Amino acid sequence: MxxxxxxxxxxxxxxxxxxxxxxxxxxxxxxxxxxxxxxxxxxxxxxxxxxxxxxxxxxxxxxxxxxRLDRMLAFDPETGWLRCEAGVSIEDILEVFVPRGFFPPVTPGTKLVTVGGALASDVHGKNHHVDGAWSNHVRRVELLTAGGDVVICDRAREPELFAATVGGMGLTGIILSLEVKLTPVHGPWIEMESVRVESLDHFFEVSAESADFTHTVSWIDCVTRGKAMGRGIFMRGRHAARGAAGTDGIVGKLVHAAEPALDVPVDLPGWTLNKASIRLFNEVYFRKHPRGQIGSIVHYDPFFYPLDAVRNWNRIYGKRGFLQYQLVVPPDPTHRALREVMEAITSSGMGSFLAVIKELGPQQNGLLSFPTPGVLLALDFPNYGRPLFALLDRLDRVVTDAGGRTYLTKDARMSRDTFRAQYPDWExxxxxxxxxxxxxxxxxxxxxxxxxxxxxxxxx
Ligand SMILES: Cc1cc2nc3c(=O)[nH]c(=O)nc-3n(C[C@H](O)[C@H](O)[C@H](O)COP(=O)(O)OP(=O)(O)OC[C@H]3O[C@@H](n4cnc5c(N)ncnc54)[C@H](O)[C@@H]3O)c2cc1C
Structure with missing residues (x-):
């Protein structure tokens, strides 16, 4: 029972x-x-x-x-195909397979997601412009459907059900297991560079110059207005080659051994994150990075999962919680919609320090998958209630008019009309x-x- x-x-x-x-x-x-x-x-x-x-x-x-459905069922080291149950997490895969020379093909900014959840949201990572989304690397999905049957679907078998399940937010059934093709790597190390970018235009220049890197993302300041709007720290990297200098470095090992070092055990009071403290954080974070670029070899944890180092960091927003707004707008040489969105956010004063920007690649997958070609912006907002919801409605209009969309896995409030305009394949x-x-x-x-x-x- x-x-x-x-x-x-x-x-x-x-x-x-x-x-x-x-x-x-x-x-x-x-x-x-x-x-x-x-x-x-x-x-x-x-x-x-x-x-x-x-x-x-x-x-x-x-x-x-x-x-608790967390069994690894089969692995072929010749091809990298792993069959596992849907509750296996990216963290589980890293722990078992990095020592064996394999890495998840795509990973979101936290390793604390299940492979089933990753498919239901069709997650993307820093390598989307090269490798596409999670579903590009998945086959043989076992889905428990409403009628009680277990159906196997992928691009070859029941392709329509697969296209609806990828990014389908759990609404086609319960994924029981899947196969994912892991990427061969030479160890846990990432060759990375970080570049201080001084404005939005500078971000696009650095992004265009970064074609040699498989992984790119930029932290962006969504608080500062005027000419410096869009300043930030651009991070780019790739899995380090065998024997890359510094891969045995003590610093990287210590960083890894220390995590997760911090915890937020209780809700912090609402005043912890006020507009002044957020502005100060942005200023310090930006200034601590010297002008120009820095290169280093780092463990995958600080490169891919910096936020996982602080357990329960979502509690810093207090009991009312927070919302993330994540959008993608199609390429546009003037970046008009993106500027309009950023101007609306900076002048509202409601944005927080957790904001990222990235150019996505051409790959598109499920009927409701979020990634489409263009530039992505993601930003957390403390839950300010009505004024915040009004701001987000306004951003929706800009994004929709530009032919863009917002990410369902981050959404808690979008209207039905907005959704239908942004996801034309919904019917x-x-x-x-x-x-x-x-x-x-x-x-x-x-x-x-x-x-x-x-x-x-x-x-x-
Ligand atoms: C710090 C942080 C960083 C993030 N960075 C990124 C990023 O870079 N890129 C990105 O794409 N996403 C990112 N995300 C979002 C996250 O990757 C997705 O929300 C992911 O789907 C969460 O997986 P989960 O296992 O926690 O699923 P849940 O949050 O529990 O569920 C998400 C959806 O998947 C469905 N689902 C879960 N398991 C199954 C199953 N077995 N069968 C059918 N449906 C299922 C649920 O019904 C729900 O609709 C980030 C989230 C956080 C907190």
């Missing part, structure tokens, strides 16, 4: 929060059995809860936390989804808000 526990759950932004019946199956047979308990309240998979808003939430519903996606789940057994708060699934009785 399945054990269900009533629990309050939230995404990484801790806004909103809902109460659901939660189960934590350890075996696939337990997942199949638990699906039998699902009635009109609906069901949804939940990985490690690193989506920010309400993608992984279902108020009053049955939530399947997949983390095709919904037709595929509805065919596999006509009674909308799989649902989420976000899915109902955006009209991805029909709420029971048309309640929303």
């Amino acid at each position: 399945t054990r269900w526990t009533e629990r309050e759950i939230a995404g990484w932004g801790r806004f909103p929060r809902v109460t659901a019946q939660v189960t934590r199956p350890e075996r696939r047979s337990e997942v199949l059995a638990a699906l039998g308990d699902v009635g009109p309240e609906g069901a949804l998979a939940f990985g490690l809860g690193r989506s920010y808003g309400d993608s992984a939430l279902l108020d009053g519903g049955r939530v399947f936390v997949t983390r 095709r996606w919904k037709a595929i989804r509805d065919a596999w789940d006509p009674e909308a057994r799989f649902r989420s708060e976000q899915g109902m808000r955006l009209g991805l699934v029909d709420a029971p009785g048309g309640a929303r």
